[in-house]
Amino acid sequence: QSNKEHQQTIDQLTQSNNQLTQSNNHLTQSNKEHQQTIDQLTQSNNQLTINSINSLNLTMISLNLIIINKLLTNSLNLTMISLNLIKINNKLLKINNKLLIISLNLTIISLNLIVISLKLIKINNKLLKINNKLLKINNKLLINSLNLIKNSLNLIMISLNLIKIPLNLI
Numbered sequence: 001q002s003n004k005e006h007q008q009t010i011d012q013l014t015q016s017n018n019q020l021t022q023s024n025n026h027l028t029q030s031n032k033e034h035q036q037t038i039d040q041l042t043q044s045n046n047q048l049t050i051n052s053i054n055s056l057n058l059t060m061i062s063l064n065l066i067i068i069n070k071l072l073t074n075s076l077n078l079t080m081i082s083l084n085l086i087k088i089n090n091k092l093l094k095i096n097n098k099l100l101i102i103s104l105n106l107t108i109i110s111l112n113l114i115v116i117s118l119k120l121i122k123i124n125n126k127l128l129k130i131n132n133k134l135l136k137i138n139n140k141l142l143i144n145s146l147n148l149i150k151n152s153l154n155l156i157m158i159s160l161n162l163i164k165i166p167l168n169l170i
Helices: 002-169
Strands: none
């Protein structure tokens, strides 16, 4: 009887052990599946991280391209402004050249006027010399005229005195 009981206990323990082994196998299988899921999720997470980094890099590249495009647009605008300034500068240079020509012509006219002025000064000097000579002649003529007047007055006095003589005789 005791052996039967022991055998029953052994059988029960064996059955329990088998159930535990089977349960353990199930748990091991479940753990493997969970590990595979974790591995898949980790791989997916890694891929998503890589994708996020790539997306961020593409965003940065896009932003840089936008900045470069803006800089190129600004550069183009500055080039257009520069071209317009070059056109304005060319027009100003043409105007400046015309003003230079006018200035040169005025300088030539001024030089000619200086030459004419110098000739007129020479002529004026000659006329002054002639005028001085005429003044001297005029002065001599004036002196002569004064002398003639003086002589005439003297003759009148003599004549008056001569008239007095016959009157005194009477």
